Amino acid sequence: MCRTQAFVSLLLLGLKLPEAKSDCEFVESENLCVCSLLKESQMDNLFECFQATTYELRGGNLEKFAIFSDLTPSPYVLDILTALHVRKLVFTDLLVPEVILPGALEFASHPPLLSEIEFVNCTFLRRAGWSYPRRLSPLNVSSLRFHRVTADSLADRRNDLSSLTRWLETLENLTLTDSKVTSIPCKIGQMFTGLHRLDVSGNHFQDGSMRSSLCQGAFPGLQELRLHHNRLTSYDAVCETVVPLNMLMHLDLSQNDFPPGFSSSSQCTWPQSLRVLNLSSTGLKHVEWSLPPNMEILDLSGNSISTLDLSLPALKELHLSNNRLQTVPSVKKLPRLEVLSVDRNQISHLPSQSLLQLKHLQLLKASHNLYDCSCPYIKELQDLASKPSLLASWPHNYTCQTPPSYRDSLVKDMSPSTLQCNKAPLLQGSAVILLSSLHLLLCLFLI
Numbered sequence: 001m002c003r004t005q006a007f008v009s010l011l012l013l014g015l016k017l018p019e020a021k022s023d024c025e026f027v028e029s030e031n032l033c034v035c036s037l038l039k040e041s042q043m044d045n046l047f048e049c050f051q052a053t054t055y056e057l058r059g060g061n062l063e064k065f066a067i068f069s070d071l072t073p074s075p076y077v078l079d080i081l082t083a084l085h086v087r088k089l090v091f092t093d094l095l096v097p098e099v100i101l102p103g104a105l106e107f108a109s110h111p112p113l114l115s116e117i118e119f120v121n122c123t124f125l126r127r128a129g130w131s132y133p134r135r136l137s138p139l140n141v142s143s144l145r146f147h148r149v150t151a152d153s154l155a156d157r158r159n160d161l162s163s164l165t166r167w168l169e170t171l172e173n174l175t176l177t178d179s180k181v182t183s184i185p186c187k188i189g190q191m192f193t194g195l196h197r198l199d200v201s202g203n204h205f206q207d208g209s210m211r212s213s214l215c216q217g218a219f220p221g222l223q224e225l226r227l228h229h230n231r232l233t234s235y236d237a238v239c240e241t242v243v244p245l246n247m248l249m250h251l252d253l254s255q256n257d258f259p260p261g262f263s264s265s266s267q268c269t270w271p272q273s274l275r276v277l278n279l280s281s282t283g284l285k286h287v288e289w290s291l292p293p294n295m296e297i298l299d300l301s302g303n304s305i306s307t308l309d310l311s312l313p314a315l316k317e318l319h320l321s322n323n324r325l326q327t328v329p330s331v332k333k334l335p336r337l338e339v340l341s342v343d344r345n346q347i348s349h350l351p352s353q354s355l356l357q358l359k360h361l362q363l364l365k366a367s368h369n370l371y372d373c374s375c376p377y378i379k380e381l382q383d384l385a386s387k388p389s390l391l392a393s394w395p396h397n398y399t400c401q402t403p404p405s406y407r408d409s410l411v412k413d414m415s416p417s418t419l420q421c422n423k424a425p426l427l428q429g430s431a432v433i434l435l436s437s438l439h440l441l442l443c444l445f446l447i
Helices: 002-012 043-051 062-069 075-082 098-108 162-168 207-213 235-242 352-356 375-385 423-446
Strands: 023-027 032-036 054-061 088-097 116-120 123-125 143-147 173-177 197-199 224-226 250-252 276-278 297-299 317-319 339-341 363-365 400-402
Touching: 023 043, 054 062, 062 088, 062 098, 088 098, 098 162, 207 235, 352 375
Parallel strands: 032 054, 054 088, 088 116, 088 123, 116 143, 143 173, 173 197, 197 224, 224 250, 250 276, 276 297, 297 317, 317 339, 339 363
Antiparallel strands: 023 032
16 A cells, blocks of 8 residues: 555656645546646545556646656666556646656556556647657557647657657557547558557548558558548548558448438449448438448448448348438348347338348337338237337337327337227128129119
8 A cells, every 4th residue: 555655646746746736536436546736735635546446637737747758767666666556547638748758658667457548638748859768668558548639730750759669569549539630640650550449530531631641551450440520521532541451340430521422433342351330420312332241230320311222241230220211121131130220210110021031130229210000010010029129119119100090109009909900801891792782682673
């Protein structure tokens, strides 16, 4: 416990610099220690943090920590660092001089369980001409996240990052979101040779800047790429950009502005490794272009699609929520489908026969549609509902739109007797008998 108290004082109070003060709070339910540099020090609170696995430093200017840039951890400090149980460091609402980063990471290389570092709402201050004299020790940190950060352009920054090369080559997850980034220079991308996951959602990437960022040799091991909510407009350009990423399995293009009715004119072939494609909320009305052939999960929700015809034999999940579908798309060419989402459309009935023929179907999301509860269709819905756990949100979000007399009634409450489904055939049969009898009498009268 004494070692941990000493570390917290050392790390969060700036190596016991007299001007560095903080107030700390331990959140036991989250194993989280939150310290603010904007408040006076209360050591009793600080000592409670020895159990924490996550440390968060909030608010203030870290220029006072410039000593980190040249400091080598002493044997005593190393002993403290290696005894820690910290897994994650979070820096929030701070001014961060870039010059301190390599030295701070040198300290971060010693806690054996530390694997994540995050910067949230931070501003990075660049100092011209600085360099770190030593190569960093190997880091166990595999995940680095920046969210809503401000910094100078990444152009011509390779020399600034040269001292971090050894670590960047082993980094597995990089998140850089909502930070107005327009591109990642090619030479910097080539440093991330071991990166598996890249998330640059909520930025200003365009088709051209995305192409230059994913240049030849950049992010060669990338398996997941998230481009949610950027400024991409060309489906063809995206396809051509990711072709060199022959390990890519997951691509998120949601909330970009693709033309609503375009069709692909290129002969671009998607990476054969691609398994997950997210095109939700991209304004699509038609899907008239080729999709990755080995697709397992396809998300087209939140668009304006009214008809769809797919042939994807490996597809396991198809998400079509919040579109303009009036009928359920054909599933004959989707033999391995496990999850189908068609909720919040304009569908009047569900084709139970074809859906129940899907041997692997486990979940059908079909709530909030305009169901026709007349006699020909009510049984289809109830047949699907009779299969345990198949219909999501059943029965509360499945209501009748027609006939008008049953509008807003729950589908589950409709029965053949309620709808008098057996009465109509009986009346039709009686009418036939009556007409036949009248015809016979007329014939006898004429004779």
